[in-house]
Amino acid sequence: MQVVCEEAMLRMARRAQAATGSKNLCLAGGVALNCVGNAHVLRSKLFDRVWVQPAAGDAGGALGAALWAWHHRQDKPREPDGERDTQLGSLLGPAFSDEEIGALLKARGAVYRRPAREELFEETARALAERQVVGWFNGRMEYGPRALGSRSILADPRDPSMRTRINLRTKNREAFRPFAPSVLAEKANDWFELKEPSPYMSLTVPVRENRRATLPAVTHVDGSARLQTVGPEANPDFRDLLREFDRLTGCPVLINTSFNVRGEPIVNTPEEAYDCFLRTDLDRLVLGSFVVERKDQPKTGEACAKSFTPD
Amino acid sequence: MNILGISAFYHDSAAALVRDGRIIAAAQEERFTRKRHDEEFPKHAIAYCLKEGGIDSSRLDCVVFYDKPWLKFERLLKTWLAYAPYGLRSFALGMPVWLKKKLWTRNIIREQLGWEGDLLFTEHHESHAASAFYPSPFAEAAVLTMDGVGEWATASIGYGQGRKLRILEELHFPHSLGLLYSAFTYYTGFKVNSGEYKVMGLAPYGEPKYADLIYRHLIDLKEDGSFALDMKYFDYAAGLTMTSPAFHELFGGPPRVPESELT
Numbered sequence: 001m002q003v004v005c006e007e008a009m010l011r012m013a014r015r016a017q018a019a020t021g022s023k024n025l026c027l028a029g030g031v032a033l034n035c036v037g038n039a040h041v042l043r044s045k046l047f048d049r050v051w052v053q054p055a056a057g058d059a060g061g062a063l064g065a066a067l068w069a070w071h072h073r074q075d076k077p078r079e080p081d082g083e084r085d086t087q088l089g090s091l092l093g094p095a096f097s098d099e100e101i102g103a104l105l106k107a108r109g110a111v112y113r114r115p116a117r118e119e120l121f122e123e124t125a126r127a128l129a130e131r132q133v134v135g136w137f138n139g140r141m142e143y144g145p146r147a148l149g150s151r152s153i154l155a156d157p158r159d160p161s162m163r164t165r166i167n168l169r170t171k172n173r174e175a176f177r178p179f180a181p182s183v184l185a186e187k188a189n190d191w192f193e194l195k196e197p198s199p200y201m202s203l204t205v206p207v208r209e210n211r212r213a214t215l216p217a218v219t220h221v222d223g224s225a226r227l228q229t230v231g232p233e234a235n236p237d238f239r240d241l242l243r244e245f246d247r248l249t250g251c252p253v254l255i256n257t258s259f260n261v262r263g264e265p266i267v268n269t270p271e272e273a274y275d276c277f278l279r280t281d282l283d284r285l286v287l288g289s290f291v292v293e294r295k296d297q298p299k300t301g302e303a304c305a306k307s308f309t310p311d
Numbered sequence: 312m313n314i315l316g317i318s319a320f321y322h323d324s325a326a327a328l329v330r331d332g333r334i335i336a337a338a339q340e341e342r343f344t345r346k347r348h349d350e351e352f353p354k355h356a357i358a359y360c361l362k363e364g365g366i367d368s369s370r371l372d373c374v375v376f377y378d379k380p381w382l383k384f385e386r387l388l389k390t391w392l393a394y395a396p397y398g399l400r401s402f403a404l405g406m407p408v409w410l411k412k413k414l415w416t417r418n419i420i421r422e423q424l425g426w427e428g429d430l431l432f433t434e435h436h437e438s439h440a441a442s443a444f445y446p447s448p449f450a451e452a453a454v455l456t457m458d459g460v461g462e463w464a465t466a467s468i469g470y471g472q473g474r475k476l477r478i479l480e481e482l483h484f485p486h487s488l489g490l491l492y493s494a495f496t497y498y499t500g501f502k503v504n505s506g507e508y509k510v511m512g513l514a515p516y517g518e519p520k521y522a523d524l525i526y527r528h529l530i531d532l533k534e535d536g537s538f539a540l541d542m543k544y545f546d547y548a549a550g551l552t553m554t555s556p557a558f559h560e561l562f563g564g565p566p567r568v569p570e571s572e573l574t
Contacts, residue, residue, distance in 0.1 A: 001495040002514035004525045004532070008488050012455055012466060012536030019479050020453040020470040028443035029436070029458035029466070030504075031489050036511055051447040053439075057458070058318050059325035059339045061377030062353075064442030065433045066316030066329040069375045071445055071474040073431070074312070076332055078474055080450050087446040092327075092337040094359055143325075143337040176573070178512055222515035265349075268342040 002036065009037040013046050023048040028064070032056040032202070033145065035226050039203045042195070054090040054200035055144035063143070089234020090200060091150055093141030094268060101270045101288045108274060111296040114289050121237075124286055125244035128156050128254065132283035133170055135259055137273045138237050142266070146201045147258035148228060149182060149238030151266045151273070153282065155255040157181055160216035162255060170280050173262035178226070181218035184242050184252040185231040191215070191253060197229040217255055228256060313370055315360065317420065318377040318438070320413050322348045322504050326356035328364045334446065336363035348505060354423055368424045378435035380416045382462035384409055386484060390548050398549025435461020437478060444471035459489035459504075485548045486540050491530065494545055497553035500567030513573070521562070528561055 013025060025047040027038060033056045042050045053060050070076050080086075098114075105112045115123065128134055134154045142148045153170065155162050157179070167175050180201050183191055194205040204224040212219045219225055230239050246252035259273060260266045261280060267273045270287050277285040277292065285292040316327040319340075327337035336359065341347055343355030361367055387409070391402045412419065420430060433441070439456040454469040454476065465487035469478040493503045496510050532538040542548060544558040559565050567573075 001492060001521070001525065002511055003519040003522050004530065005488060005492055008530075008532055008536060008538060009457065010536075011532065011534065012457065012468065015480075015536040016453040016455045016468045019468055022451055022453040022470065024447075024449040024452035026440075026443035026447045026449065026452045026454045026471065027456070028439040028454075029456035029489070030507075031457035031466075031492065032443075032455075033508070034492075034511055036514070047453070049449070051443070051449065051452070053442045053446070055325070055337070055339075055442065056439075057323050058321055058377070059323040060442040061318040061435065061438035062316040062325040063327040063329075063334065063337050064316070064438035064440065064445070065318070065375040065377040065431075066314045066327050067332075067334075067445035068433050068437060068441035068476065069314050069316075069373055069431055070312070070329055070332050072441070072476055075474060078332070078445065078450075080448050082448055082450065085446050085448045086334060088334060092334060093342065094338070094363070141338065141342065143327075143339070174509065174573075176513060176516065177509065220512075220515055224515070263347060265339075265341040265345060265347050272345075 005031070005034060006037045006040045009034070009041055010044055013041045013044065017046045025050045026053070027051070028053040028056045028060055030057045035202050035204045036224070039205065042203060049196060051085060052200065052202035054087060054146065054202065056202070057145065059144065084233070090143045090148060091140040091234060092143040095140040096270050096288065098288050098290070101290055104270050104274065105287070105290060105292065110274065110292050111298070112290050112292045115291060117289070120286070120289060120291065121240050121244045123291070124241060124284070125248050127284055128154060128245055129249050131156055131159055133166060133281070135273060135277050135282045135285040136238070136241075137259065137267070137270060137285070137287045139235065141268055144200070147256060147266055148200065149230065149235045149256060151259040151268070153257045153259050155217070157215045157218045157253050157255045158249075158251060162217040166255070166257060170282060171257070171261050178220045179218050179255045179257050180226040180228060181215065181253045182228040182230050182238070182242065182256040184239070184246060185229040187246070187252040188227070188229045192225065192227055194227065194229070197231060198227045199229055199231060199234065201226050201228045203227065214251065215253060218253070312372045313364060313366060314373045314375060315357065315371050316375050316377065317353060317357065319352050320350055320380070320416065322350050324350050324353040324356065326353045326360045328360040330364060336360040352419055352423055357424070368426055371426065371428065373429040373431065374420060374424065374426055375431045375433060376416060376420065377433060377438040379432045379462055380413045382434070384414060386463050390484070394549035401549060401551045404551070434464070436464040436467040436481065437476070440467060440469045440471070440476055440478060444469075444476055457488050459493060460484045460487050465489065482537055485542055485545070486538055490545075490547055490553070491540060494547065494553040494558070498558065498562065498566045500569045500571065502569070503553060524561065
């Protein structure tokens, strides 16, 4: 089915090229979440550049409808600069202040610390390199189905056992499900074969052959990975963490999977993140400027009242 | 100028606030209600967007809904008539939500928001196309949208240039790449509208040994990317499931039981 889907996408893309004569392609609709198919279209070289709406499914229709009213109906100009999109890294949801987070942790009786900024990144990177699985909650929530470094579970992609551990133990889902890597944009090309940035995980790319053995947890059976490239603009904190991990390990790549368990939507509030931490085996939770470590917590018998049906 | 965009009543309700062309906020309702793919009217997401923008609904200039419920309803009726009386059960099951909710989208929005101003409805694929083109870095671009189904369109080709976006061609229900993919998602025992991702993830574990069978029987894929599905293999147009007995016979068995071992 997947190859049929790719072929149909490719033929439609060819038709779109013929009908418009353009060298740029924009994609949306639920089928555009098929990152393998998108990559197929990009590789065909029908178009020089491809941009995929990160909220490609029906949720993205809300944004499209509003933008359509402004530009098309109100006839207001756009000012595209040819380089950057205006989606702001798709970090368009709620953010929470350190005051709010601190108050929550205190109220819940959590054992937590608030290290200085550099220390926070340094110790989180070190924990990741020591194979800890980290819940990372930072800044504005993502719009669209992918976690892009604001509501993410992060781990070391060099550890082959991570896929099974996070799938089965942390997220309680099928063991086969591959994980996506996030990589520092400027180093992406050393590790992956890609022609243009993929800030929204909407494309799969081949992992470079000589890197596959180093990245077992994010390399799919066919040698591909659904990549997020992390550039300087959208999410500076996530980027700094990647840099710190790179400095410590020589690897500018992290596993980045959504901060939720199977059947649950991605966490939105610090409280949901904390609850998720309590009922999973995450080793560490970074909530804004705060760190909550599993080993410091009193015996965690506190189960979350809510349970989610599998998706 | 503050414009609020809303999608709702199908899957993944959401809201977005755009001010003078800049995206101020956008979020899915599921994140607030903790119900995955929540399709209810996105009142929490709307409340958040307004709060982020520092306004209440009285300061909006325009509200836009992402599809045209009446056109969708017409598709439903016409499809039902074409298959009648076969689809009676699915028709009877689907009708109440249309009569109580979807056809009253206009009233629901007005009531929930206390909104008496400008209220627009874009077409489903127009909304998708706009979401793809307007935030993109391109001054002009081909715009391709593909999904399950909106009103009638299941895929569209458009051209965006500057501030204008024109839809040039459409493919219509029941011929849908999204629904074809969902049919296989259903057949392989995953949840439609969310398990497609797992099917894609599993694909490289296997070999495309059914591709020929799919081309020969299910889909007549033309050189130009348009296609027709042979509807005797599918049940989604009028029935309650995605695939029909003919489909199960073609692939040698009933759908996989969800959560059973993958073979």
